Amino acid sequence: MRQLMMVERIMYVDAKTPLNCVFTAKINGEISEENFRVALDKIQKKHPLLRSKIDKSKKYPVFVEEKEIAAIPLRIFERKTNEDWLSESEKEWYRIFEEAKKPLAQLVWVKGQHISEILLVMPHCICDGTSLVTLMREILAVLDDPYVELGSYQTFNSVNDFLLADFNLKKKKRKARFYLMMAKLFFLTQRKSKKRNLGKNYVIHWKLNSETSKKITEKCKANRISVHALLCSVFMNSFQEIKGKQAKRKVISPVDVRHFVPEIQQDHLFAFAPTVELSLQKGNQDILENSKYIKKDLLQKIENMEARELLWMGEQMHPIVERMISMLKSSNGGHDITLSNMGKINIPNDHKNFKVESIISPTVAFPWLNSNTLVTTTFNQEMDFTFMSNEDFLSKEDSVKIKNKAMDLLIS
CATH class of the missing domain: 3.30.559.30 (Nonribosomal peptide synthetase, condensation domain)
Structure with a gap:
């Protein structure tokens, strides 16, 4: 269990507001659904955040690792046009990852006879661009060879794990109190605007x-x-x-x-x-x-x-x-x-059983x-x-x- 960092809380927004990243790979070749299931199981075993849920019952939200977490869902969509990945991406922008025992990730397979797109969907509060690339590379590796081992790692407990020995905590705490006071004063002087992102x-x-x-x-x-x-x-x-x-x-x-x-x-x-x-x-x-x-x-x-x-x-x-x-x-x-x-x-680019034809830059719909x-x-x-x-x-x-x-x- 650990508290969401400040930036994770901002990207989480709240329980009712989706903020998801969608990262897409276009592949040419045949893949089995069974290998997808194996790939999703292996990335979930490797990455602690893919076995975690967000607990909102505390003062600030925390990540809690679930002992009985469900498998990462695979949604299969029949590919009809070259633009199907785009419409499916837009749908996934608005997915809410709040179901009990369900992980903070989803995979969409836009399945064609030879050409397919793989859409990796994750809330932005658990990933950056490098994270998306890592997961897609690992998924593709296991799709190609289900016997590939991905290993595992321990996640950090708090940002204090990243502080060096010479970090002057006393001095920094004074600085932080000053910044927090100035930020509170700034917000007190700001008029609350009713303007919102209501457009498509x-x-x-x-x-x-x-x-x-x-x-x-x-x-x-x-x-x-x-x-x-x-x-x-x-x-x-x-x-x-x-x-x-x-x-x-x-x-x-x-x-x-x-x-x-x-x-x-x-x-x-x-x-x-x-x-x-x-x-x-x-x-x-x-x-x-x-x-x-x-x-x-x-x-x-x-x-x-x-x-x-x-x-x-x-x-x-x-x-x-x-x-x-x-x-x-x-x-x-x-x-x-x-x-x-x-x-x-x-x-x-080239795997034994398929070729990665192209990578589509991540999409996200910020609120x-x-x-x-x-x-x-x-x-x-x-x-x-x-x-x-x-x-x-x-x-x-x-x-x-x-x-x-x-x-x-x-x-x-």
Whole structure:
């Protein structure tokens, strides 16, 4: 048993609000239902969070490992079109994982004669992007060979497990009390807004072929910029072009916490991803110059990031989590979009019994007012994008315009 971390509580939202990630792999070949059951059983035995439920009877919610947890459900849907995965993903956004003895995960098999899509569905409060990739890689490995062993690991008990010996608890507690007091004062001065995300959530999905994707990486190498910095630059510019004065010229980018806390291993489920805010240079509209500026700014912010302290400090903020959630649901935010570049996906293309044709970037329907989110992945030398928002905050028509403008800038 352990209490949900602050960020897990934010992503949990509450018992009635779904906030799920859906990660999709498209495969070519034959798979047996029996092997699916074996794969789901093995990942559940490996990962403690897949044997856990959320107990809401305490002051703050806690994860409790269930001794008699049910198997991870497999839902099979007959594949009729190439877009079935999309409509099934949208259904799964709204699944509530609250049934007694049922795990915090679901698998959907969009089953075709030769082509199938596998949709992994999990509440965001137990996973980040790396977790989704790990689970999909493990599922595919066991689907191909049911005798593959995945091992197991012990989960942490609290964020105190990640603190180093030189962590000055007395000094940090004073700092935390000050931050908590300032946060409470901030919320006291804020008028409660009745604005909410009531529009229809949507996703726009597209893929760049390997030739175009290669040109982008070569362009980045030639100009000594990162793909991530270029993506940030082109999307901020595109928001400014389409939204004019409403554009914020800022993005939020999550960073994999495992870079800073190696005890959280690559194949462990974990939900906390520290974020950095990145912006365009004042008075500069040049895409490449802004990319250089963003790359330098990002590297500096990552270098200065104290991820262990952030984890610990978050735990001191539990008294104001509900106010944070309320603000996310009603605030326009100070950024244009949350941009998550997951990079090259570490999943093999070829297996003995099937081929992974493509990976579709994760989709999610945030309940926040500003739910603008872009996720990008690269698999088989092809860049893939999912762009999500809701009609009340950003119309789908404007999203398409922003996407088209960004791709023009990216490829030019």
